[in-house]
Amino acid sequence: MSRWAVxxxxxxxxxxxxLSTPARPKQLLPLVTAxxxxxxxxxxxxxxxxxxxxxxxxxxxxxxxxxxxxxxxxAKNIVAEPKSAGTAPALxxxxxxxxxxxPAGTMLCVHADWxxxxxxxxxxxxxxxxxxxxxQRALVxxxxxxxxxxxxxxxxxxxxxVAPPARTVERFIEKPDRATAARLLEExxxxxxxxxxxxxxxxxxxxxxxxxxxxxxxxxxxxxxxxAFFEGCRPISVDHGVLxxxxxxxxxxxxxxxxxxxxxxxxxxxxxxxxSGNAAAGDAHLVESHGNVVHADGHTVVLYGVxxxxxxxxxxxxxxxxxxxxxxxxxxxxxxxxxxxxx
Amino acid sequence: MSRWAVxxxxxxxxxxxxLSTPARPKQLLPLVTAxxxxxxxxxxxxxxxxxxxxxxxxxxxxxxxxxxxxxxxxAKNIVAEPKSAGTAPALxxxxxxxxxxxPAGTMLCVHADWxxxxxxxxxxxxxxxxxxxxxQRALVxxxxxxxxxxxxxxxxxxxxxVAPPARTVERFIEKPDRATAARLLEExxxxxxxxxxxxxxxxxxxxxxxxxxxxxxxxxxxxxxxxAFFEGCRPISVDHGVLxxxxxxxxxxxxxxxxxxxxxxxxxxxxxxxxSGNAAAGDAHLVESHGNVVHADGHTVVLYGVxxxxxxxxxxxxxxxxxxxxxxxxxxxxxxxxxxxxx
Numbered sequence: 001m002s003r004w005a006v007x008x009x010x011x012x013x014x015x016x017x018x019l020s021t022p023a024r025p026k027q028l029l030p031l032v033t034a035x036x037x038x039x040x041x042x043x044x045x046x047x048x049x050x051x052x053x054x055x056x057x058x059x060x061x062x063x064x065x066x067x068x069x070x071x072x073x074x075a076k077n078i079v080a081e082p083k084s085a086g087t088a089p090a091l092x093x094x095x096x097x098x099x100x101x102x103p104a105g106t107m108l109c110v111h112a113d114w115x116x117x118x119x120x121x122x123x124x125x126x127x128x129x130x131x132x133x134x135x136q137r138a139l140v141x142x143x144x145x146x147x148x149x150x151x152x153x154x155x156x157x158x159x160x161x162v163a164p165p166a167r168t169v170e171r172f173i174e175k176p177d178r179a180t181a182a183r184l185l186e187e188x189x190x191x192x193x194x195x196x197x198x199x200x201x202x203x204x205x206x207x208x209x210x211x212x213x214x215x216x217x218x219x220x221x222x223x224x225x226x227x228a229f230f231e232g233c234r235p236i237s238v239d240h241g242v243l244x245x246x247x248x249x250x251x252x253x254x255x256x257x258x259x260x261x262x263x264x265x266x267x268x269x270x271x272x273x274x275x276s277g278n279a280a281a282g283d284a285h286l287v288e289s290h291g292n293v294v295h296a297d298g299h300t301v302v303l304y305g306v307x308x309x310x311x312x313x314x315x316x317x318x319x320x321x322x323x324x325x326x327x328x329x330x331x332x333x334x335x336x337x338x339x340x341x342x343x
Numbered sequence: 344m345s346r347w348a349v350x351x352x353x354x355x356x357x358x359x360x361x362l363s364t365p366a367r368p369k370q371l372l373p374l375v376t377a378x379x380x381x382x383x384x385x386x387x388x389x390x391x392x393x394x395x396x397x398x399x400x401x402x403x404x405x406x407x408x409x410x411x412x413x414x415x416x417x418a419k420n421i422v423a424e425p426k427s428a429g430t431a432p433a434l435x436x437x438x439x440x441x442x443x444x445x446p447a448g449t450m451l452c453v454h455a456d457w458x459x460x461x462x463x464x465x466x467x468x469x470x471x472x473x474x475x476x477x478x479q480r481a482l483v484x485x486x487x488x489x490x491x492x493x494x495x496x497x498x499x500x501x502x503x504x505v506a507p508p509a510r511t512v513e514r515f516i517e518k519p520d521r522a523t524a525a526r527l528l529e530e531x532x533x534x535x536x537x538x539x540x541x542x543x544x545x546x547x548x549x550x551x552x553x554x555x556x557x558x559x560x561x562x563x564x565x566x567x568x569x570x571a572f573f574e575g576c577r578p579i580s581v582d583h584g585v586l587x588x589x590x591x592x593x594x595x596x597x598x599x600x601x602x603x604x605x606x607x608x609x610x611x612x613x614x615x616x617x618x619s620g621n622a623a624a625g626d627a628h629l630v631e632s633h634g635n636v637v638h639a640d641g642h643t644v645v646l647y648g649v650x651x652x653x654x655x656x657x658x659x660x661x662x663x664x665x666x667x668x669x670x671x672x673x674x675x676x677x678x679x680x681x682x683x684x685x686x
Binding site: 309320 | 361626628630631642643644645646647648649652654656659660661662663664665667668672675678679680683686
């Protein structure tokens with residue numbers, strides 16, 4: 001009945017173009033510290049869970065890069081999804097894996113690509129969540145105390161206290177508009193962060209009972225048949241497929257500088273800033289410039305007399321945009337010719 | 344009594360950093376067309392003067408690059424100044440060289456690093472200037488009809504008509520403040536462009552009579568002793584050292600889209616612009632961006648949702664500034680660490 005970490009590291013995406021590529025997505029980029037986000041994540045969990053009890057769920061494209069980045073991680077702890085099917089199948093597979101090795105094990109589920117301002121506070125919240133999960137036999141989600149009315153997240157409205165600080169979940173709320181987000185903030189709702197803690201067997205029981213998209217494939221997971229399992233699942237998120245359908249969900253609040261680092265502009269929040277409010281990394285030289293985000297990877301970037309830009313450069317290509325526009329790079333990347341986009 | 348071209352190509356400078364370097368100054372950069380400015384200059388003069396009668400005055404650092412760029416130019420027509428001494432010694436040396444080869448030759452003197460919008464108009468103005476110089480035995484300067492009240496140039500106030508369109512010069516006016524520049528524009532003053540036309544022997548006579556900084560060294564020039572000549576001169580410009588002291592100067596107006604391409608921002612005037620007012624060259628991709636100048640040399644540049652910037656990139660380094668700030672890069676370049684500045 002040990003605690004296990006399950007790190008979801010399968011993400012792809014273009015929000016950190018031109019640095020992020022299919023072969024080097026966000027979680028493998030050193031966006032916040034000098035280490036890639038995935039390495040930061042394991043370092044952060046280290047005092048709570050050793051590498052032997054850490055599972056990293058990734059995909060076939062990235063498995064070798066993950067293994068290289070995390071030499072302390074046993075090879076069998078890297079799970080390469082044969083196809084992307086959402087978080088419910090990924091966590092069900094991980095639960096079956098934990099249950100096989102440790103029938104009463106608890107899973108601390110996190111994503112590989114977050115920034116956390118207060119690592120100790122993060123670990124303390126995971127421990128409180130694990131205590132609630134184990135004592136109440138509940139599926140516990142950590143709701144992050146919001147710092148702004150952000151329409152980019154789902155929200156959780158907490159209900160009655162159960163085992164303080166744990167409360168029931170009155171309602172999961174999909175990404176709201178900006179005005180609704182402001183109201184939810186005032187009313188004490190929490191961000192649905194994607195931090196989940198539960199006993200593997202409890203989660204598997206809820207999947208079996210509530211999630212027909214995954215349940216029929218569970219015998220494959222119990223037998224360790226990876227490909228058959230994922231081919232037997234219909235894609236669905238754990239929120240839609242399990243949590244919103246379950247009566248066993250509790251929420252505890254967390255306040256530890258969580259940031260999902262969703263865009264280049266987010267680096268302005270999570271990185272150390274210089275006296276002029278610039279968040280720069282790499283060989284960057286900023287003169288009479290304010291409020292910029294610069295990421296210079298193997299290429300020198302010089303800014304002179306410019307404000308609130310995002311400049312991201314690597315060998316061969318430089319992107320110049322604004323912090324505001326950086327929130328929506330997909331439209332840009334789709335507009336670029338393939339030979340530039342996929343460079 | 345042929346006509347010769349004398350092209351001043353010794354300039355150095357940091358105004359096109361990071362593209363311009365001591366080994367590759369502005370005149371060797373393809374800033375306006377796909378060819379370096381110096382090559383543009385010789386192509387433009389071609390219908391007027393063959394390569395055999397074209398002298399290029401440069402410095403020892405650049406002589407090999409100039410020879411490589413201009414294979415049609417006879418090696419003896421490249422003059423490598425042993426030290427920079429201003430335009431009076433450079434043109435005096437060129438005059439002595441022309442006079443040795445062609446005692447009644449006329450020199451059409453231009454700089455290697457200009458943009459010209461109307462090549463035929465430029466050549467026609469040089470021909471008119473040559474006719475005036477030869478018939479009046481005068482030192483003729485082509486005054487460019489100003490298109491804006493620019494405080495960055497010296498001005499010429501024309502005087503009485505002599506041999507139309509040639510007029511006397513009432514006064515040379517140093518770089519004015521902005522208000523004075525506006526007044527000079529209204530009063531019909533012309534930009535002192537640095538386009539000079541005269542017989543070599545007439546210019547040498549004026550140097551001998553008016554320019555003690557250069558005159559004592561002239562015997563070295565007549566004997567072809569390059570180093571001795573330049574070491575014997577005190578540095579001085581042809582404007583201060585000869586023209587402002589001479590009674591034999593005439594001016595003719597010229598209107599042919601002359602631009603001295605003084606800064607990155609000037610490229611916005613002299614380059615073709617896209618429908619959004621961007622002047623871009625190289626592998627540049629601009630999306631929802633307006634009024635920018637982009638120069639991408641061996642590096643891809645992508646702009647998204649930004650306006651009125653200058654982005655200049657080459658292998659290894661990208662500069663991001665504004666069109667306004669690009670007028671004053673010296674302060675920036677001085678602020679950079681040497682390993683960045685001199686990369």
